[in-house]
Structure formats: C-alpha cells, structure tokens
Amino acid sequence: MLLFEASHTSHTRAQTGIQRVVRSLFAELEKRDRVAPVCFDPHQGAWRALNAGELATLRDRHGAAGSRGAKWTLAQQIAGHVRRLAGRRAALPAATGLLVPELFSAKVAAQLPALLARVRGPRVAVFHDAIGLKFPELTPPATVARLPAYLRELAQFDGVAAVSEDSAASLRDFWQWAGLAHTPPVQAIPSAWLPPAPRARTHRPPARRRACCA
Structure with a gap:
C-alpha cells in the first residue's frame, strides 16, 4: 500500500499548479486501488487517514476561487480535539511506500520523521x-x-x-x-x-488537366 500525503490539498479547493498535480496523481493511483491518502491533523496531533469530506476535497478537480491556504472546518477542529482528549491513536495501514506530492508546511515537516518511520519501502517527494x-x-x-x-x-x-x-x-x-x-x-x-490533435486533412479535387492543342 502506498501512503499519499495530502494534508494541504485535502483542505483547500484551490487549483494551483501544485494542487492540479496532486489531484491528478491521486486520481491515477486510485484507479489501481493501491493508495491510502493521509494527512497530519494538527488538532488531534497525529497522522491519520482522510475522512469522507477530506477525500471528496482531494478528488475535486474543479475547485473554486479563493484562498490557497488549507482550511479546517469547525467540525474538523472539534473532532480532532475530541480524538486527542480521548487518547485515540490513529491507525495507518502498513505501507510499502510513501509519496509526498505537496509543498508541505513547517508544521507538517516537523511531523514527517514519524511518518517516514512507518514506511518500509521507498519514500519519495515531488519537487x-x-x-x-x-x-x-x-x-x-x-x-x-x-x-x-x-x-x-x-x-x-x-x-x-x-x-x-x-x-x-x-x-x-x-x-x-x-x-x-x-x-x-x-x-x-x-x-x-497531451500532443495537439492532428489537423483534419481537407479533401481537394484533383486539378483539371489543360487540353493540349495539336
């Protein structure tokens, strides 16, 4: 299973160049059913799998105008705090690889060593x-x-x-x-x-031969 780090893109509807790459990569990997998208939840203080709403945002390739920053709804913030106070430990699937396709924040960077340590296979970032x-x-x-x-x-x-x-x-x-x-x-x-589509060839009738005088 490949862990797919999407802390930012799963919390923004912006469609910057980076977000388009992240969403396109995820869409292709999801077709193969071998990818598990994750994020660092700053309110829970742990790495965890995306919930249904975050997954929908990650899949949204249409987006909307607005801030490029990650936005955590009040419900997401409260849920994270509740999980932290309840002492719930997030369980991530056993992973044979990790892909980090985003320009991650300083907060996420501080937590990356813990995520890297969970992965047995190659750990790759996109620059x-x-x-x-x-x-x-x-x-x-x-x-x-x-x-x-x-x-x-x-x-x-x-x-x-x-x-x-x-x-x-x-x-x-x-x-x-x-x-x-x-x-x-x-x-x-x-x-x-995508290469440009081939230009349609216009059918031209053959040129008439001029009559030759004897």
Whole structure:
C-alpha cells in the first residue's frame, strides 16, 4: 500500500499548479486501488487517514476561487480535539511506500520523521520548482521565507521526483550551495502533456488537366 500525503490539498479547493498535480496523481493511483491518502491533523496531533469530506476535497478537480491556504472546518477542529482528549491513536495501514506530492508546511515537516518511520519501502517527494528563490517578487512572502528550510527537508527522502529538468537542477544546486553532505537522487519526471490533435486533412479535387492543342 502506498501512503499519499495530502494534508494541504485535502483542505483547500484551490487549483494551483501544485494542487492540479496532486489531484491528478491521486486520481491515477486510485484507479489501481493501491493508495491510502493521509494527512497530519494538527488538532488531534497525529497522522491519520482522510475522512469522507477530506477525500471528496482531494478528488475535486474543479475547485473554486479563493484562498490557497488549507482550511479546517469547525467540525474538523472539534473532532480532532475530541480524538486527542480521548487518547485515540490513529491507525495507518502498513505501507510499502510513501509519496509526498505537496509543498508541505513547517508544521507538517516537523511531523514527517514519524511518518517516514512507518514506511518500509521507498519514500519519495515531488519537487515542483524554486520560483520563490529565483523570482521572490512573484511569490507570496510566506512561501519565499519557507522555501530554504523546505529544500533542506527534501533531503530526508529516499528520492525526489522533479517536475522538470530545470527544477531538478535548481534543487541539486541549492543542496550543493547549502553544503548538505548526504542527498538523495533527483529524477526529472516532466508533467504529462497531451500532443495537439492532428489537423483534419481537407479533401481537394484533383486539378483539371489543360487540353493540349495539336
């Protein structure tokens, strides 16, 4: 079973580039019935499987305009606190792999070691881009401030799948600049794209031959 970390996308209807990748990946993996989506519940203080409402949000590929931030409803907050106060321990399925396709928050990052320790097989993160470092004026200040720590945290995975060769090079360059001694392999796996449909060929009648005079 592959654990699929979706703490953010399961709590937002935004359709940023990252959210589209996360939802598309999940949709394909779900077809194979070998994926278990999970989130870190800050109100319960534990990793757990998504509930029905969170799963519906993760599956929602239409989305809506609004904030990109994760929103926890009052009901979700109360339920999390109740589980924590009752001492309920969240049970996650035995996993042979882990995929983290999001740009995770500092709160989630602090809890990642516990999740990584549960997984016997390969643990892979998806890296989208370093636009926040290259063009900070085009990026929300909070994201710019978060990126250096996030890029370092990616080094704890067994491997990183970058969405482009440029993203892969940016990550390797940052690790080298930061002087990290041990880093995992980074493989560029460009996002899928659909080739343009072939143009319909217009049938043209054969040109008339000119009559030849003797």
